[in-house]
Amino acid sequence: MENENHLSDFLTGKSEHTLMLFHHFVNEFEKVGDVTLYPAKTMIGVANSHKRVAWITALGKNFIHVVFPFKQPYPDNLCFQKITQVPGDTQFNHHFRMLQKEDVNEEVIEFMGLAYRDES
Numbered sequence: 001m002e003n004e005n006h007l008s009d010f011l012t013g014k015s016e017h018t019l020m021l022f023h024h025f026v027n028e029f030e031k032v033g034d035v036t037l038y039p040a041k042t043m044i045g046v047a048n049s050h051k052r053v054a055w056i057t058a059l060g061k062n063f064i065h066v067v068f069p070f071k072q073p074y075p076d077n078l079c080f081q082k083i084t085q086v087p088g089d090t091q092f093n094h095h096f097r098m099l100q101k102e103d104v105n106e107e108v109i110e111f112m113g114l115a116y117r118d119e120s
Contacts (some may be wrong), residue, residue, distance in 0.1 A: 006039035014059050021054070021064045021098050028104045029054070032112045053115040068094040068115045079108045 011019060029035050029046060035053070038045035044056040058065035073083045073092045080094045094111070098104065 001020070007037055007044065010039055012045055016062055016063050018059050018064060020102065022059060022081075025064060025066065025098060026048060026087060026103060028109065029112055029116075030068045032109070048116055053118070054112070062099065064098045066096045066098065067071045068096065068111055070094060070115065070118065074111070079103075079105070079111065104108070 011022065014022070014063070026037065026046070033048055036047050038047055038052070042057070046054040046056065047051040047080050055067045055069075056064055067093050068080075071084075071090055071092070073085070074080070074094060075083060077094075079096055081097055082095045084087070084093050084095070085091070086093060096103075096108065096111075
């Protein structure tokens with residue numbers, strides 16, 4: 001499968017810790033619903049059956065960075081380090097930095113579900 005080859009390109013050379021975070025994040029998302037990973041040129045898309053619901057934008061030495069696109073900002077949270085509006089669009093990108101497995105807590109899982117179910 002072509003996607004798997006590209007995915008391995010993203011994961012090659014990453015620390016054990018980063019790989020553990022990546023797999024934990026994907027496993028937790030799969031508890032929300034069926035997801036498919038779509039490696040792009042600079043990031044990995046996480047999609048349900050009809051749209052991308054998140055983007056893994058960085059696999060750092062000891063973290064992964066994930067962006068959740070929503071049609072409105074959700075400023076009342078403890079999990080997003082920043083929220084930015086896409087210029088000229090109604091999309092608000094919510095930035096989540098995962099440093100430990102425990103960072104995928106109830107609040108993050110709620111936002112995963114919201115992103116997964118969002119029909120907009």
